[in-house]
Amino acid sequence: MLGKTAGGLYWMFRYLERSENTARLIEAGQRLSLTRPSGEDEWSSVLETAAMHWGYQAAYGADYTREQVIDWMLRDKDNPSSVLNLICMARNNAKTVRTALTREVWEGVNECYMVLCNKLARKVAERDLPEVLQMIRQRTAYVRGATHGTMLRNDFYDFSRIGTFVERADNTARILDVKYYVLLPSAMSVGSSLDNVQWQTILRSVSAEGGFQISYGQDPRPREIAQFLILDKRMPRSLSFCTDKIRDNLGYLMADYGTRLKCHDMADKLALRTMQRSIDEVLDDGLHQFIQEYLKSVAELGNQIEVDYRFYA
Amino acid sequence: MTARSQSSVVYPCTASHSGLMNDRVNFDEMWGSGQESIRDPYADFNNWFQDENPSRLRKKQREADDLFRLTGITFNVYGRAEAAERLIPFDIIPRIISGREWSRLSRGIEQRVRAINAFLHDIYHRQEIVRAGRIPAEMISKNVAFEPKMIGVTPPGGVYTHIVGIDLVRTGPDEFYVLEDNARTPSGVSYMLENRETMLQMFPELFSRNRVQQVSNYPKMLRRSLAACAPNCAGDRPRVAVLTPGIFNSAYYEHSFLADKMGVELVEGHDLRVVDGRVQMRTTEGYQPIDVLYRRVDDEFLDPLNFNPESALGIPGIMDVYRAGNITIANAPGTGIADDKAIYSYMPDIVEFYTGEKAILKNVPTWRCNDPESLSYVLDNLEDLVVKEVHGSGGYGMLIGPTATKKDIAEFRKKLKARPGNYIAQPTLSLSTVPTFTRTGLAPRHVDLRPFVLVSPDKVDITPGGLTRVALKKGSLVVNSSQGGGTKDTWVLEE
Known part of the structure; x- marks a missing residue:
């Protein structure tokens, strides 16, 4: 396959995953601001988690109003990671790699684009927000489903999956990076209702309230949340799960092409570091430092994949 | 009904x-x-x-x-x-x-x-x-x-x-x-x-x-x-690719459609390079030669070394590979x-x-305006004729006499007189x-x-x-x- 096609698929799936995650972050932020009226400053933390705060500050300064932040995240043309821009880029990529996609996947992306362009053409009124966010999640999930159900399990698929999980790993790690302090052991002793709300928000940001409850019971404890989001192999958005998937798919490429590359070593190293530790070790060594190192390693791995598989040159 | x-x-x-x-x-x-x-x-x-x-x-x-x-x-x-x-x-x-x-x-x-x-x-x-x-x-x-x-x-x-x-x-x-x-x-x-x-x-x-x-x-x-x-250098299963100017070209849909239906790669100029006397495409496993290029890029943009040097759509040196028969x-x-x-x-x-x-198929009678006699006939009958630019396409730059306004006809008359060789005329x-x-x-x-x-x-x-x-x-x-x-x-x- 063409290097350009590999890169096009990888980024198309990153953009789709990112737009879905952005919708989830907005949802969690909105919920928080509704249940806690003084939650205005929560929006700056939502922006930071989505890595959109620098651009926002450049445009609006430190004025974090709900309406303005949501508009920035959903549809502002000046925000390269706004959902609208992401969906446009995903569709442009889909056009570029059209020959690598099944008809179902292409039509899924195209319809996602048509529907969301229409919904995001104007500012979204608060009462329409739930519907729009749901639509973003449904449309992107549809593409993922069509990919799963119709695409050959070949290198096209591998690059699509690698893009999905690199983005997802990055997203979960960012949530932890911004919220790590509420998960520290010291926070447990506080045990205030404030922390409870924060814990719920974290779980909501990764659509995992139900999954957590099944696995750990009704009362979220910070140590268990950290365990769940970082190490739990059943949890499809945990760092461990995403790392495994990246490594698996890189492994299929290695077997398929018969060549081991630098990115394979990096993926192995990353997997070792995330998985062969207990949550206590992670907490003891410093949660924040762990997360920051993880974010850096995933970014480096992403760059190496682009080089090793000749996305651009 | x-x-x-x-x-x-x-x-x-x-x-x-x-x-x-x-x-x-x-x-x-x-x-x-x-x-x-x-x-x-x-x-x-x-x-x-x-x-x-x-x-x-x-x-x-x-x-x-x-x-x-x-x-x-x-x-x-x-x-x-x-x-x-x-x-x-x-x-x-x-x-x-x-x-x-x-x-x-x-x-x-x-x-x-x-x-x-x-x-x-x-x-x-x-x-x-x-x-x-x-x-x-x-x-x-x-x-x-x-x-x-x-x-x-x-x-x-x-x-x-x-x-x-x-x-x-x-x-x-x-x-x-x-x-x-x-x-x-x-x-x-x-x-x-x-x-x-x-x-x-x-x-x-x-x-x-x-x-x-x-x-x-x-x-x-x-x-x-x-x-x-x-x-001749191709193997038993020649490698075919479609060359497109990219997703912003007006006919891009068709380019991707044809590549998809033929089951061949859809490439752009920057995917290709001349390596070892062959035109090769950059794949995830390195450069691989192409035998047949169905190009949807105009001649002018095909090879910046041989044609338009400003072209970013083409492949430098492809004409040399072509002339060598590869x-x-x-x-x-x-x-x-x-x-x-x-x-x-x-x-x-x-x-x-x-x-x-x-x-077997008839041509539409055509007046070549670079011929003085034809030109004078065309100028006398503009309101009945279709006049086309010799190198025009897409229906642009043409005059349809019977539906044109007096002003259009007057303007076209000037153009015709200035550059008669640039036009042909046909009956409507x-x-x-x-x-x-x-x-x-x-x-x-x-x-x-x-x-x-x-x-x-x-x-x-x-x-x-x-x-x-x-x-x-x-x-x-x-x-x-x-x-x-x-x-x-x-x-x-x-x-």
């Missing part, structure tokens, strides 16, 4: 070519020219239509639009601030040609396409046709479409125009004319294929009632035909000399010169009409037809039918999509 409306526009004929024109109302392919009953090819369709409910059809028309939009069959409109994507309007009423009509047409098309290829070989080698005095030397040497870098080059397999589109118009039951030849990069074949798919999906019952010849194996034939022209470029560079509008006027001679037969043909679905029922609209032809060393394949373009505006003769034209599914019935 059955109310017959007729085109209110009847075009005047010029005295010297009255044979071309119908003094009566123009010819409609379903209703004929006057009082006769429904023409044979449309008989069954008409029965079906009579039983249809107009509101169901209106719904179907909307469904068709949605289907096109979802599939992404759009084209980009240039020169707009927002990269606008438009649908080419699709009309659900098919254009129907009988098997007998088609077999005569296809004989004429094959003859013409073979002559075009022979002409191209000759023009870039011994120029026998010039030596024989059938075409003036300056028509070739001073023609911007003539490519000196092709002199003495014989493409692999000897084929110059692998893919040709012949634009035909009809003026009567047995009168077809070639309006122009497209020997560079004819487009529109994806519409031919998708129009049929859409019709099959929306009106399956029509295809049970009528025996319509298939078009769907075009991509397979295209791949076979391209592979058959592979250079890649097939389809169509060959320099084929534009064969579809140039000034050369067009010589086509009857060209066909006769290379095939030894009279041309009374193009046939085909019923088209409008808000008030069926109404006649003018059409043309572009059949698609594939040339390989051993044969010429013509897909039965082609792309019917329809001028959706009442009375309009301009069918180009850039000027508000639409398309129809084109049926050729089994004989």
Whole structure:
């Protein structure tokens, strides 16, 4: 396959995953601001988690109003990671790699684009927000489903999956990076209702309230949340799960092409570091430092994949 | 429902070519020219239509639009601030040609396409046709479409125009004319294929009632035909790729569609590089050679080292690989000399010169304005003629005398006098009409037809039918999509 096609698929799936995650972050932020009226400053933390705060500050300064932040995240043309821009880029990529996609996947992306362009053409009124966010999640999930159900399990698929999980790993790690302090052991002793709300928000940001409850019971404890989001192999958005998937798919490429590359070593190293530790070790060594190192390693791995598989040159 | 409306526009004929024109109302392919009953090819369709409910059809028309939009069959409109994507309007009423009509047409098309290829070989080698005095030397040497870098080059397999589109118009039951030849990069074949798919999906019952010849194996034939022209260095399974200028090109949908249906790579200039004397593409496993490049990039942009140095769309050095015989470029560079509008006027001679037969398909009589006598005739009769730029395309830069304003005509007169060699003129043909679905029922609209032809060393394949373009505006003769034209599914019935 063409290097350009590999890169096009990888980024198309990153953009789709990112737009879905952005919708989830907005949802969690909105919920928080509704249940806690003084939650205005929560929006700056939502922006930071989505890595959109620098651009926002450049445009609006430190004025974090709900309406303005949501508009920035959903549809502002000046925000390269706004959902609208992401969906446009995903569709442009889909056009570029059209020959690598099944008809179902292409039509899924195209319809996602048509529907969301229409919904995001104007500012979204608060009462329409739930519907729009749901639509973003449904449309992107549809593409993922069509990919799963119709695409050959070949290198096209591998690059699509690698893009999905690199983005997802990055997203979960960012949530932890911004919220790590509420998960520290010291926070447990506080045990205030404030922390409870924060814990719920974290779980909501990764659509995992139900999954957590099944696995750990009704009362979220910070140590268990950290365990769940970082190490739990059943949890499809945990760092461990995403790392495994990246490594698996890189492994299929290695077997398929018969060549081991630098990115394979990096993926192995990353997997070792995330998985062969207990949550206590992670907490003891410093949660924040762990997360920051993880974010850096995933970014480096992403760059190496682009080089090793000749996305651009 | 059955109310017959007729085109209110009847075009005047010029005295010297009255044979071309119908003094009566123009010819409609379903209703004929006057009082006769429904023409044979449309008989069954008409029965079906009579039983249809107009509101169901209106719904179907909307469904068709949605289907096109979802599939992404759009084209980009240039020169707009927002990269606008438009649908080419699709009309659900098919254009129907009988098997007998088609077999005569296809004989004429094959003859013409073979002559075009022979002409191209000759023009870039011994120029026998010039030596024989059938075409003036300056028509070739001073023609911007003539490519000196092709002199003495014989493409692999000897084929110059692998893919040709012949634009035909009809003026009567047995009168077809070639309006122009497209020997560079004819487009529109994806519409031919998708129009049929859409019709099959929306009106399956029509295809049970009528025996319509298939078009769907075009991509397979295209791949076979391209592979058959592979250079000697290719292996048993020649590697074919489609070269596109990229997703913002107006015909990008078609490029990706053809690559997808052929199962070959869709590449852009920056995916390619000349390595070890071959054109190679950058894959996830390194560079791999390409044998046949179906390029949808104009000559000028193909190779910045050999042509336009500013081009970012091409591949530096590809022409050197080509001249060394290590890649097939389809169509060959320099084929534009064969579809140039000034050369067009010589086509009857060209066909006769290379095939030894009279041309089966007629040319539209053409005045070359660089000839002083012709120019003075054209200037005297502008309000009756169609005047075209020799190198223009897409329906731009032309004058349609009968519908033009006095001001348009005066302006064109100035242009003509300033650069007569830049123009040709033709009588205004009374193009046939085909019923088209409008808000008030069926109404006649003018059409043309572009059949698609594939040339390989051993044969010429013509897909039965082609792309019917329809001028959706009442009375309009301009069918180009850039000027508000639409398309129809084109049926050729089994004989």
